[in-house]
Structure formats: structure tokens, C-alpha cells
Amino acid sequence: MATELWLHPASLLYLAAALIWLLPKAGGRVLAVVAPLGALAALWLLPGGLSLSFAGLDWEFWRADRLARLFGTVFLLAGALGLLYAWPENNRRIFSAGLAYAGSAVGATLAGDLATLFLYWELTALASLPLLIYRHPDYGLSLNALLRYFALQILSGLLLLYGIVERELAGLGLGFDAIGLDSPGGLWILLGFGIKAAFPLLHNWVQDAYPRASPAGTVLLSTFTTKLAIYVLIRGFAGTDILVPIGVVMTLFPIFYAVLENDLRRVLAYSLNNQLGFMVVGVGIGTPLALDGAAAHAFCHILYKSLLFMSMGAVLFRTGTTKATELGGLYRSMPWTARFCIVGSASISALPLLSGFVSKSMIMAAAVYEGQAWVWVALLIASAGVLDHSGIKVPFFAFFAHDSGRRVDEAPRSMLLAMAITAAGCILIGLAPGLLYALLPLGSDYHPYTADHVVTQMQLLLFAGLAFVWLFRSGRYPDEVRAANLDFDVTYRRWIPQSVLAVEGGLAQAGGRLGAQAGRLAQSLLAGWRRVGSDTGALGGTPAVGWMTAVFLLLAALVGGWLV
Amino acid sequence: MSSEAPKTAGQEDAAQERGVRLAIRILLALGLLSVLAEFVIHRHTEFGFSALPGFYALVGFAAYCAIVLGAKALRPLLKRPEDYYGD
Known part of the structure; x- marks a missing residue:
């Protein structure tokens, strides 16, 4: 038994994460790349599952089926590449956290019961946190941003826990299979998953946190948490109708922000959100082709999104910024980074012969087979949007457009090697999609390279590209502008904290003038609230964190109440 | 020379x-x-309306313009100073 447990990929990676601190740095770097590959071997050698009863509950510590192995495989491949890319940063914290993060993500995909899933779910939140500790040349190190990120990750875990307890109390047990919205706890679990999947209005932690991390930090962050959420949605909520409109909104809403955003890594964070939308639609449609499509798209997306974040990370590493207003003309200095970026851009745009084409089309085809005309049209429109923000804007404003006059060195060799291998992966999947399809959980038989599919996709991309040419050359294309664009996070970063202060101020006045008992009572309540949550309070770093903390305490109390 | x-x-x-x-x-x-x-x-047509010749070309061009110009129109509404949040 013990030897089997040691073969669990997560144990192997946690061990490596600890060893990083004991080894000399040169050895640690090698271990950081070798350990995920060792874990990949362990994943495929792992026996089917391990169940036992403990503490009155039925646990299934792992269940290595096709779906779990597919996600585990891409997590470990992308983990190894992201950690190779991290070599120039030469930072033990990144190597160690990256390994623990990868281990937690794989542990979660293997979890056969909801309690084990919850454990790893929280461990991914913990392990990812050190990756955000980075003194960004543009943003500095923001403790508030760190707390906001962590608060939302923990909130997601609490919602999951609340749902799990409801299920256990309803006698449904801990097994992690189809959950559905209508079963006890289903809504809470979906909301918990939805935070990490960046559902509309729950999405801003992605754009807030990811662009603040180091070059390698962002690459690793972009890989695990959100795609783990897609994995659990496939497992728990396949065919849940509400996911279709949720996914459609996700494909469209972030596009507008991606067009306006100046920081190219934040553009990619919005683009990530939009790609998750395609997968969520696939889960919502729920047919075998749609579910295989969502899984395949997650696999391809992890690779090309890593590649895009790697290329922009290399730009950050060399120039100290990824703001479009500060960049341009970098192809002269960083020609290979530019080429790899273009491979990533063409892949995400679903250009035939590259990876996005062979996976996104499965979801679109599934929408057609189910007669969902409007969903299909929305995804088509969103595809044109992808071509703009990730296909054209990112490479164009970084490497071409107006020459910024910056002359820097090409990216370090290990970064280039990581980009080269990732780009090769995108091309390989595009050329030989059968390699990926063979791993899909439901074994869909799909053929992306039919004459009409290639022709129609080329029409879409070429004419969208011509639209860019027309808009840009006629001066209609929006300029890059240094600005913050209001998104939903304005509510918890500005409006709620400000309105609390305003109400408090108003009550103080009312209390003073009228001497009313009620005014004083409300005032003292708010003063208590401030003591807990505000800048100077015990729990808060900012009013925003304070009120979030209050929400968590409330939720925690609810969960506690159920348990008792 | x-x-x-x-x-x-x-x-x-x-x-x-x-x-x-x-x-x-x-x-x-x-x-x-x-x-x-x-x-x-x-060409297999997905739906009645997509049978139109050049349908994808039309959607590609029109959707691209609508997205970019739509975002441009939203900018005055959404734009704040770069240090709006102060962190």
C-alpha cells in the first residue's frame, strides 16, 4: 500500500517541491523539469483507483480514468515546460511553488471523492499564492491584490465545502460523479467551480492577479486553476443547460475588454476567459462530442496560452513592461520570441494546421448537431474576436506596429527552448490531431480536415484579418491608451467599500445632529464592522478585503452550523 | 553608387x-x-441561413468590425486613469 501511495504523482511532486530548498540551485532547476516528467510516468503507471473507509466516510483517494489521465497529462507537460521557462528567473520559490501547484492540480484531477477534491482544491490555492509574490516593474508588489486573489480562491473552496456537506447530509455520500444543478448542494458546488472557471461576474480575479506575477509565474498560473475548473465541470455538470448561456457570455464579454486593454498580459488574461467560455459551452451541450471537445480544447488551450504568456513574459523579462503603448518593433531584437508568439496566436485563432482548429471545431460541430443555431453564431462571432485580441493585437503591438526604439537582447536560451517545444506541440496537434483524439475520454470520432471546414474557416479568418487592415489603415482602429477599464471588480474594489464609508459618514452626521438612538446604534454597528474589516482592522488590509472576510466568516459559520 | x-x-x-x-x-x-x-x-450547410455563399466571409468581416468598433464606443464609458485603483 505504502509503495503505491508513493507512486501517486502528487506525492512525488510535493517531495520534489520540498527538495528544491535542500538542493543547490543548479540541481533544483533540473529537478523542477524532471519531476513533472517523472510524475507523468507515475500517472500512467498508477493503478485504477484506491478506495477506503476512514473517519466514517468513504474516500476514493484516486481514480485514474481516461478523463483524469488526459488532464493530468497536459498539466504535467505544461508544468515541466513552465518550469523550464522559469530557469532564467532562478528563483527557488517559483520552482517549489510550481511543483506543489502542479502536484495539487493533478491530485485534484485524480480525486475520486469530493472531500479529497476539496483538499487538493484548497492546496492549489495555497500553492499558487507564492507565484504572485513578485515586484512587477509596472505594478510593484501589491499585498491587496494578493489578498483579493486568495480571498476568492478560498471563497470558492468554502462554497464547494458547503455543497459537499449538504450532499453528505442528504445521504448522497462523497462520490464525485455527475452532480447536476438540481441535486442537493449542486448550486453551491457549481458556484464554487464557477469562481475558478471565471464565470461572468466571478471572473475578475484572473485579470487582476495573473498579469502581476513574474514571467514564469503567470505561465504556471494560466495552466492549472482555470482548467482544473473545466475538468470538474465536465465531471460534475455535463449537460447542465445553464452552462450554455454562461459559456456564451464568457466567449463574448471579455473580448471588448481585451480590445481596449493596454497591458498585453492582461489582454491574454481576458483572452483566457474567452477561451474558457468555449469549453463551458461544450460542457453545457453535454453530448459526447461536446464533452470530448471541451477536454480537447482545454488540452490545446493550455499549450497555446502558455506559449502566448511565455512570449509576453519574455518581453517583460527583457524590456520591463508589456504595455502596448511602450512597445512595438521588437521583432528586430527578439525575432524568435516573435515567431513563437505568432505560432501561439495562429493556434488560438484556430488557423488550420494548428492546434486550436482541431479542438474548437469539435465544440462548434456539437452545437450544430444539437441545432443550437444562436450558440453557434455567437461562437463564430467570438472566434472573430479571438483573432483580434490574441491573433493580431498581441503580436502586432509588441513586435511590429510603431517601432518603440527599444533594442534589447533576445530571450534567454531556456525560455526560447521552452517556447520552441510548446510551439512544436501546437503544430504537432494541428498536423496529427489523431494523437490527441486517441486520449479523449469518450473516444469521439471527429475529422476536422474536411474541404468545406478548412475553406469556411479560412474565409472567416481572412475576412476578419481584412477588417483589421481596413480599420487600422483608415485610422478607425482604437489607439492603445494607458488606462484602467472599469470591469465588474469595481464593485468590490471601489463601490462597496466607498459606500460603506459614505453610509458611515452619513450616520455619524445624523447621530450627531438628532441624537437619535437608532442612528447611534447603526453607527456603533458600522464601527464594529470597520474594526473587523477596514484598513486598520484586525482582519483587513483594505475595506475590500474586510467585507470579503465578513462574507467568508458568514459562510464558514453556515458550514459549521451544518456540521454540528 | x-x-x-x-x-x-x-x-x-x-x-x-x-x-x-x-x-x-x-x-x-x-x-x-x-x-x-x-x-x-x-459544402455542408449547418443551418438554413449559413447556406448563403460567402457567409463566413461576411460574418468574419462584420463581426470583427462590430467588436472593435463596439469596444471603441464603450471606451469613454469604461476608461479611468491608469492608477484608478491605486494598487
């Missing part, structure tokens, strides 16, 4: 502009080719 003299910024810009124009012509030619190809191959 004049060709060996260092190029002025103006000459370099002109050369670049010629390159860009050529690239645009190629893009245009490929676009037209992709529409014409539709009449040669057998």
Missing part, C-alpha cells in the same frame, strides 16, 4: 509601405480565393 549609401528614414518607410501593400494584396487574393473555393467544393 546611390544604392550603397545608407538608406534614409524616408526610404526605409517607403520600402516598408511597399511590403505592407504587397501583403495586403496577398491577403485580399487569398480571401477571394477562399470565397471562390466554396463553389468548387461540396
Whole structure:
């Protein structure tokens, strides 16, 4: 038994994460790349599952089926590449956290019961946190941003826990299979998953946190948490109708922000959100082709999104910024980074012969087979949007457009090697999609390279590209502008904290003038609230964190109440 | 010889502009080719409305313009100073 447990990929990676601190740095770097590959071997050698009863509950510590192995495989491949890319940063914290993060993500995909899933779910939140500790040349190190990120990750875990307890109390047990919205706890679990999947209005932690991390930090962050959420949605909520409109909104809403955003890594964070939308639609449609499509798209997306974040990370590493207003003309200095970026851009745009084409089309085809005309049209429109923000804007404003006059060195060799291998992966999947399809959980038989599919996709991309040419050359294309664009996070970063202060101020006045008992009572309540949550309070770093903390305490109390 | 003299910024810009124009012509030619190809191959139509020849070309061009110009129209509403949140 013990030897089997040691073969669990997560144990192997946690061990490596600890060893990083004991080894000399040169050895640690090698271990950081070798350990995920060792874990990949362990994943495929792992026996089917391990169940036992403990503490009155039925646990299934792992269940290595096709779906779990597919996600585990891409997590470990992308983990190894992201950690190779991290070599120039030469930072033990990144190597160690990256390994623990990868281990937690794989542990979660293997979890056969909801309690084990919850454990790893929280461990991914913990392990990812050190990756955000980075003194960004543009943003500095923001403790508030760190707390906001962590608060939302923990909130997601609490919602999951609340749902799990409801299920256990309803006698449904801990097994992690189809959950559905209508079963006890289903809504809470979906909301918990939805935070990490960046559902509309729950999405801003992605754009807030990811662009603040180091070059390698962002690459690793972009890989695990959100795609783990897609994995659990496939497992728990396949065919849940509400996911279709949720996914459609996700494909469209972030596009507008991606067009306006100046920081190219934040553009990619919005683009990530939009790609998750395609997968969520696939889960919502729920047919075998749609579910295989969502899984395949997650696999391809992890690779090309890593590649895009790697290329922009290399730009950050060399120039100290990824703001479009500060960049341009970098192809002269960083020609290979530019080429790899273009491979990533063409892949995400679903250009035939590259990876996005062979996976996104499965979801679109599934929408057609189910007669969902409007969903299909929305995804088509969103595809044109992808071509703009990730296909054209990112490479164009970084490497071409107006020459910024910056002359820097090409990216370090290990970064280039990581980009080269990732780009090769995108091309390989595009050329030989059968390699990926063979791993899909439901074994869909799909053929992306039919004459009409290639022709129609080329029409879409070429004419969208011509639209860019027309808009840009006629001066209609929006300029890059240094600005913050209001998104939903304005509510918890500005409006709620400000309105609390305003109400408090108003009550103080009312209390003073009228001497009313009620005014004083409300005032003292708010003063208590401030003591807990505000800048100077015990729990808060900012009013925003304070009120979030209050929400968590409330939720925690609810969960506690159920348990008792 | 004049060709060996260092190029002025103006000459370099002109050369670049010629390159860009050529690239645009190629893009245009490929676009037209992709529409014409539709009449040669057998195309499965997904829905009644998508049977229109050049449907994808139309959607690609129109959706791209709508997204970019729509975002541009939203900018005055959403734009705040870069340090709006202060962190």
C-alpha cells in the first residue's frame, strides 16, 4: 500500500517541491523539469483507483480514468515546460511553488471523492499564492491584490465545502460523479467551480492577479486553476443547460475588454476567459462530442496560452513592461520570441494546421448537431474576436506596429527552448490531431480536415484579418491608451467599500445632529464592522478585503452550523 | 553608387509601405480565393441561413468590425486613469 501511495504523482511532486530548498540551485532547476516528467510516468503507471473507509466516510483517494489521465497529462507537460521557462528567473520559490501547484492540480484531477477534491482544491490555492509574490516593474508588489486573489480562491473552496456537506447530509455520500444543478448542494458546488472557471461576474480575479506575477509565474498560473475548473465541470455538470448561456457570455464579454486593454498580459488574461467560455459551452451541450471537445480544447488551450504568456513574459523579462503603448518593433531584437508568439496566436485563432482548429471545431460541430443555431453564431462571432485580441493585437503591438526604439537582447536560451517545444506541440496537434483524439475520454470520432471546414474557416479568418487592415489603415482602429477599464471588480474594489464609508459618514452626521438612538446604534454597528474589516482592522488590509472576510466568516459559520 | 549609401528614414518607410501593400494584396487574393473555393467544393450547410455563399466571409468581416468598433464606443464609458485603483 505504502509503495503505491508513493507512486501517486502528487506525492512525488510535493517531495520534489520540498527538495528544491535542500538542493543547490543548479540541481533544483533540473529537478523542477524532471519531476513533472517523472510524475507523468507515475500517472500512467498508477493503478485504477484506491478506495477506503476512514473517519466514517468513504474516500476514493484516486481514480485514474481516461478523463483524469488526459488532464493530468497536459498539466504535467505544461508544468515541466513552465518550469523550464522559469530557469532564467532562478528563483527557488517559483520552482517549489510550481511543483506543489502542479502536484495539487493533478491530485485534484485524480480525486475520486469530493472531500479529497476539496483538499487538493484548497492546496492549489495555497500553492499558487507564492507565484504572485513578485515586484512587477509596472505594478510593484501589491499585498491587496494578493489578498483579493486568495480571498476568492478560498471563497470558492468554502462554497464547494458547503455543497459537499449538504450532499453528505442528504445521504448522497462523497462520490464525485455527475452532480447536476438540481441535486442537493449542486448550486453551491457549481458556484464554487464557477469562481475558478471565471464565470461572468466571478471572473475578475484572473485579470487582476495573473498579469502581476513574474514571467514564469503567470505561465504556471494560466495552466492549472482555470482548467482544473473545466475538468470538474465536465465531471460534475455535463449537460447542465445553464452552462450554455454562461459559456456564451464568457466567449463574448471579455473580448471588448481585451480590445481596449493596454497591458498585453492582461489582454491574454481576458483572452483566457474567452477561451474558457468555449469549453463551458461544450460542457453545457453535454453530448459526447461536446464533452470530448471541451477536454480537447482545454488540452490545446493550455499549450497555446502558455506559449502566448511565455512570449509576453519574455518581453517583460527583457524590456520591463508589456504595455502596448511602450512597445512595438521588437521583432528586430527578439525575432524568435516573435515567431513563437505568432505560432501561439495562429493556434488560438484556430488557423488550420494548428492546434486550436482541431479542438474548437469539435465544440462548434456539437452545437450544430444539437441545432443550437444562436450558440453557434455567437461562437463564430467570438472566434472573430479571438483573432483580434490574441491573433493580431498581441503580436502586432509588441513586435511590429510603431517601432518603440527599444533594442534589447533576445530571450534567454531556456525560455526560447521552452517556447520552441510548446510551439512544436501546437503544430504537432494541428498536423496529427489523431494523437490527441486517441486520449479523449469518450473516444469521439471527429475529422476536422474536411474541404468545406478548412475553406469556411479560412474565409472567416481572412475576412476578419481584412477588417483589421481596413480599420487600422483608415485610422478607425482604437489607439492603445494607458488606462484602467472599469470591469465588474469595481464593485468590490471601489463601490462597496466607498459606500460603506459614505453610509458611515452619513450616520455619524445624523447621530450627531438628532441624537437619535437608532442612528447611534447603526453607527456603533458600522464601527464594529470597520474594526473587523477596514484598513486598520484586525482582519483587513483594505475595506475590500474586510467585507470579503465578513462574507467568508458568514459562510464558514453556515458550514459549521451544518456540521454540528 | 546611390544604392550603397545608407538608406534614409524616408526610404526605409517607403520600402516598408511597399511590403505592407504587397501583403495586403496577398491577403485580399487569398480571401477571394477562399470565397471562390466554396463553389468548387461540396459544402455542408449547418443551418438554413449559413447556406448563403460567402457567409463566413461576411460574418468574419462584420463581426470583427462590430467588436472593435463596439469596444471603441464603450471606451469613454469604461476608461479611468491608469492608477484608478491605486494598487
